[in-house]
Amino acid sequence: MDLSLSDKHRALREEVRAFIRQHGHKSPKLGGGRKRPDEKALDWQKLLVDHGYVARTIPREFGGYGAEPDVMEAAVIAAEFAAAGVYAGLTNQGISMLVPTLLEVGTDAQKKQWIEKTIRGDVIWCQGYSEPGSGSDLASLQTRGVLQDGHFVINGQKIWTSSAHYADMMFLLCRTEPDKPKHEGISYLLLSMKTPGLEVRPLRTMTGRAEFNEVFFTDVRVPEEQIVLGRGKGWYVANVTLKHERSMIGDAGKLTQRLEQIIALLKSTEIDGTKLIAMAEYRDRLLRLQGEMLAWKAHSLRLLTEAAQGIDSGVKRMIIKYGGTMLGFRLASLAVDALGAAGLPFESQGEDAEDDDATTWNIDYMYDVGLMIGGGSNNIQKNIISERGLDLPREPKVART
Amino acid sequence: MEFALSEEQRLFADSLRNLLADRLPIEALRRHAETASGFDADLWDSLVELGLPGLLVPERFGGAGLGVLDAVVAAEVLGGVAAPAPFVGSIVMATLAFVHGATEALQNEWLPRIAAGEVRFGVAFAGLAGQTGTAAASLRDGRMSGRITGAIDAGAPTHLLVYLADGNAAVVAADEPGVSRHMHRSIDRTRPVVDLTFDNARAMVLDAANAPVATAQRVLDAGRVVVAADTLGAAQHMFDHALSFVKQRVQFGRVIGSFQSVKHQFADMVTVLEPCRAMVWYAAYAQDALPDEARLTALHAKAHLGDVGRDIARMATEAHGGMGFTDLLGLHYWFKRISFNRQMLGGPERCREEAAHLQGWDLNKASA
Numbered sequence: 001m002d003l004s005l006s007d008k009h010r011a012l013r014e015e016v017r018a019f020i021r022q023h024g025h026k027s028p029k030l031g032g033g034r035k036r037p038d039e040k041a042l043d044w045q046k047l048l049v050d051h052g053y054v055a056r057t058i059p060r061e062f063g064g065y066g067a068e069p070d071v072m073e074a075a076v077i078a079a080e081f082a083a084a085g086v087y088a089g090l091t092n093q094g095i096s097m098l099v100p101t102l103l104e105v106g107t108d109a110q111k112k113q114w115i116e117k118t119i120r121g122d123v124i125w126c127q128g129y130s131e132p133g134s135g136s137d138l139a140s141l142q143t144r145g146v147l148q149d150g151h152f153v154i155n156g157q158k159i160w161t162s163s164a165h166y167a168d169m170m171f172l173l174c175r176t177e178p179d180k181p182k183h184e185g186i187s188y189l190l191l192s193m194k195t196p197g198l199e200v201r202p203l204r205t206m207t208g209r210a211e212f213n214e215v216f217f218t219d220v221r222v223p224e225e226q227i228v229l230g231r232g233k234g235w236y237v238a239n240v241t242l243k244h245e246r247s248m249i250g251d252a253g254k255l256t257q258r259l260e261q262i263i264a265l266l267k268s269t270e271i272d273g274t275k276l277i278a279m280a281e282y283r284d285r286l287l288r289l290q291g292e293m294l295a296w297k298a299h300s301l302r303l304l305t306e307a308a309q310g311i312d313s314g315v316k317r318m319i320i321k322y323g324g325t326m327l328g329f330r331l332a333s334l335a336v337d338a339l340g341a342a343g344l345p346f347e348s349q350g351e352d353a354e355d356d357d358a359t360t361w362n363i364d365y366m367y368d369v370g371l372m373i374g375g376g377s378n379n380i381q382k383n384i385i386s387e388r389g390l391d392l393p394r395e396p397k398v399a400r401t
Numbered sequence: 402m403e404f405a406l407s408e409e410q411r412l413f414a415d416s417l418r419n420l421l422a423d424r425l426p427i428e429a430l431r432r433h434a435e436t437a438s439g440f441d442a443d444l445w446d447s448l449v450e451l452g453l454p455g456l457l458v459p460e461r462f463g464g465a466g467l468g469v470l471d472a473v474v475a476a477e478v479l480g481g482v483a484a485p486a487p488f489v490g491s492i493v494m495a496t497l498a499f500v501h502g503a504t505e506a507l508q509n510e511w512l513p514r515i516a517a518g519e520v521r522f523g524v525a526f527a528g529l530a531g532q533t534g535t536a537a538a539s540l541r542d543g544r545m546s547g548r549i550t551g552a553i554d555a556g557a558p559t560h561l562l563v564y565l566a567d568g569n570a571a572v573v574a575a576d577e578p579g580v581s582r583h584m585h586r587s588i589d590r591t592r593p594v595v596d597l598t599f600d601n602a603r604a605m606v607l608d609a610a611n612a613p614v615a616t617a618q619r620v621l622d623a624g625r626v627v628v629a630a631d632t633l634g635a636a637q638h639m640f641d642h643a644l645s646f647v648k649q650r651v652q653f654g655r656v657i658g659s660f661q662s663v664k665h666q667f668a669d670m671v672t673v674l675e676p677c678r679a680m681v682w683y684a685a686y687a688q689d690a691l692p693d694e695a696r697l698t699a700l701h702a703k704a705h706l707g708d709v710g711r712d713i714a715r716m717a718t719e720a721h722g723g724m725g726f727t728d729l730l731g732l733h734y735w736f737k738r739i740s741f742n743r744q745m746l747g748g749p750e751r752c753r754e755e756a757a758h759l760q761g762w763d764l765n766k767a768s769a
Contacts, residue, residue: 001470001686002403009402072402277762286762287753288708291701298679301404309405319672385671386664390644393659 003301009076016080019051027086029354036166037090037121045090045121053077054089055119058099063116071308082253092163094118094125097241098171104240105229110190114169126164126193128172128215129238131157136380138173139182139235143217145174145189147224152176152189154197154220160374164200164213167193172222177232186234191222207366208348252293252300255324258331258364259293262286265338276338285334292327315389322381325372332365404679406474414474420447421482427731433485434590434734439556441485445518448486455516457496462512469493469623469688473630473681480634480742483734485591487521489631489745490554494624495522495562498570502616503607511572523555523575523582524624525597528566529617531747531755538563538599540571545579545604548596553745555582555595563597563604564620568613571604578602589741591734619688622699625746626684629706632742633677635735636710639717640670642732646721663720670716673709680705700756704749710739 005013028041037045048054049063056073058064067073081088099118102111117123134141143156154174164170170191177185193200197220202210229237266277266286276282299316306313336343343358355363372378386392406414424444433441448454456471458464465471472493479488492515499511514520527536527549538547545563555561561573561580573580579602584593644667647658657663684698691698714736718725725732743749757763 001405001407001682003686003690005402075402278764280764283757283762283764284753287704287756290756291705291753294683294698294701295676295680295705298404298683299676301402301683302679305402305404308403315671316675319668319675322668323672323676379665382665382668383661385668390664390667390671392644392648392664392667393656395659395661 005076006072009072012073013076013080016053016077017084019053020080020084020086023047024084024086029087036124036163041087041090042121044087048089049120053081055095055099058103058115058119062103062111063119071304075304078253082257090121092124093127093171094123094169097127098125101171101237101241102228105237110228114190123169124163124167125169125171126161126167126213126215128158128161128170128174130160132159135160136377139186141173141175141186143172143174144178145176145187145222147176150224151221152187152224152227154189154191154217154222156217158215158217159203159212161200161213161215162211164193164215165202165210169193170215171228173234173238176234180232183235184232186238187231188228188234188237189222190226190228191220195220195222197221205366205370207363207370208346209350209363211367211370252297252324255328255331256293256297258328258335259289262289262331262335262338265335269338269340271340282334282338285337289327289331289334296323296327315385318381318385318389321376322378322385325368325378329365329368329372332361332368335361336365404682406470406682410471410474413471414478417451417453417475417478418481420451421478421484425482425484427734430483430485430591430731430734437556437584437586437590437593439485439554439592440487440521444484444486445521449518452516453488454492454518456492457500458512458516459500462508462516464496464512464516468685469626470682470685472623472627473685476627476630477634477637477678477681480631480738481638483591483635483638483738487523487554487556487558489624489627490524490562491515491522491558493627494524494620495560497620497623498562498607501619502570502613507605507607520559521554521557522560522562522572523552523558523595523597524562524564525549525552525555526564526621526746529564529568529614530621531751532744535596536566538565540565540569540604540606543604543606544601545571545573545599546601548598550594550596552582552595552597555597556584556593561597563599564617568615568617570607570613570617572607573599573602573604587741589734589737591738592741618696621746622696623688625699625703625752626681626688628742628745629677629684629702630681632706632710632739633674633681635738635742636674636677636706636713636717639732639735639739640667640674640713643667643717643720643725646724650722666716666720670713674713677706677709696759697756700752700759703747704752704756707743707749707752711743714739 027044052065052067055064056067057069060066078088095118099115102115114123118125129138131141131143143154143158145152145154156174170193172189172191173186174189175185176187197218199216201214203212203214204210205212263286266282267275269276303313303317339358339361343361346359346362348359348363349355387394424447452465453475455464456467456475460466476488479486496515499508526532527538532551534550536549538545538549549563558575561575562570563573564570579600581598583596587594647663648656650657680702684702687694687698718732718736721730721732724730
């Protein structure tokens with residue numbers, strides 16, 4: 001056990017601090033991640049790519065920085081950006097999911113064509129996975145791709161497609177081999193959002209914003225060579241991405257930042273002249289969450305170390321999504337309760353403007369419910385934890401495609 | 402940066418686990434519960450052979466010179482087998498009381514004896530620790546008078562270490578005239594709670610501390626982290642036991658662990674329990690290496706493990722069905738150990754109260 005940094009990492013920390021001192025003023029505001037990056041965000045992203053603070057381990061030939069993988073370096077960089085309150089770079093599905101997938105299973109041409117543009121923010125991707133009838137049971141998806149004259153002709157519908165309304169490209173799972181068992185009949189295709197026959201309809205959520213979309217495919221033609229890895233390999237390709245799940249250190253950092261904001265909120269808000277921090281009910285909820293956050297942060301450090309050592313963390317990693325989203329929701333709930341009736345006025349400015357603090361907290365509070373559902377709902381997470389993590393027997397399977 | 406136990410720490414845990422596995426079958430625990438002294442002489446001799454009493458004693462005094470992190474590694478193992486051994490009070494807190502709060506001369510005299518396992522301390526706090534009950538003791542001219550309830554590890558001690566509310570500490574021999582110990586069998590049948598009465602008893606004052614309250618809190622906080630680790634070990638034992646039970650027990654023609662309600666309860670348990678291990682390690686490491694974080698992490702570790710321990714104890718018992726409730730299975734020894742630990746050295750509510758005070762979040766303080 002040694003929480004001090006090595007000389008190498010201390011040097012990196014100094015380098016990042018110097019960078020932030022020199023360039024920090026160019027950073028876009030935090031929290032603008034749900035819209036297409038503007039010019040300021042793109043300039044910042046390119047600066048970060050050039051310095052290796054994002055895309056650090058991506059080979060130089062594909063536009064990255066070409067550093068050896070070192071999770072501790074990534075953690076040092078993330079910690080300095082978080083501490084300084086500057087934007088740590090774009091996080092989107094192209095960068096976090098498509099790029100690592102292409103690096104592992106893409107052709108050289110696909111890597112050359114897409115990786116650099118994606119990490120620099122010039123090409124925005126959306127993920128065409130979920131369908132109205134295939135949520136938790138994703139492998140039952142029904143959108144068809146039929147090969148005709150060198151093109152896959154796509155018909156069907158996707159849903160919960162975040163950022164489809166401004167994305168340039170989509171990575172899509174569709175069924176190209178209807179006669180094969182469900183996991184073996186899926187292919188992974190790359191296509192332009194401008195392809196004729198593709199229609200995007202924004203899907204307004206409970207936050208009042210259109211964070212997701214429905215995407216309809218009517219005879220959408222995708223050139224055959226835009227498949228990744230091969231026919232029927234789509235389920236395998238989608239799962240490759242899972243191995244590249246980001247270290248959760250950033251998320252513990254985000255929750256910690258949220259806890260600090262709530263402490264400030266309870267210190268500044270009063271009821272009848274008494275600060276909330278000095279009221280037993282509020283303070284006790286805060287203290288419980290503070291304790292849980294200490295456990296969560298320490299757990300993240302443990303996972304980070306295991307990742308650095310190449311150890312598979314197993315159930316310790318599987319609990320992150322379930323535990324983290326529950327903790328996030330309870331933190332946001334305390335903020336909303338601290339705002340009380342004064343926090344009820346709700347005027348979201350949409351995607352292009354800043355909201356007031358109360359509206360932002362309320363959006364987080366509701367958005368966190370979405371996070372519990374998206375990316376494998378928490379009830380599914382509990383199955384994964386117990387079946388894969390604790391080796392409890394699987395549910396008897398009855399569903400068939 | 403490396404947040405993990407070292408190879409040596411893992412091997413140490415393994416050797417302790419192996420030693421205890423043979424020594425403490427459930428029958429031994431039952432026999433021990435009959436005597437209720439919290440002390441098993443044969444077991445103690447084995448622990449001495451392993452060098453456990455000298456764990457935190459600096460090497461120049463004949464100990465291993467290790468830290469609180471090593472102590473929590475041991476405590477998790479001890480809690481896992483519900484070991485009746487005076488670890489937290491005698492091996493951890495008394496040692497640290499001498500290390501942090503005694504003159505070199507006293508250290509020379511006492512630490513080698515602690516390391517050799519010749520002396521065992523019961524520990525009592527008259528204030529500071531946040532225990533309920535009577536706590537009124539005073540020290541004058543090297544004599545201790547008063548009464549303190551709820552002393553720990555005081556079932557079969559050679560000496561008593563008493564902290565006063567002002568942070569000053571003194572050692573009193575257990576057989577000194579004017580000392581009486583009244584043992585209560587506790588909810589945890591393997592460990593008694595002991596009331597101490599002093600009537601002008603000869604006491605040796607540990608007066609090296611410049612800041613007695615801060616030194617007392619340092620000893621107390623280390624004890625709290627170690628108790629939290631004991632709870633972690635006990636909770637993990639109950640969880641593991643319940644998990645293997647639901648993989649075998651068949652009802653409705655199915656292993657009950659295949660029912661989703663059961664599986665989800667285990668997912669809930671592991672999601673709260675596993676981060677506790679990192680929390681305990683971090684708090685233990687902080688006691689020796691991160692002084693700015695030591696108090697807060699100790700208070701939260703004690704409070705959080707108290708709560709998580711209770712939840713796991715309840716759910717793991719429930720998962721066993723009727724068997725979990727019986728004496729036959731003996732799972733209740735761990736349930737009770739967790740319940741006992743929760744109240745020791747300040748329960749969760751009191752620890753969070755202290756954490757609030759530490760951060761200036763006092764109630765009815767509008768300027769907070």
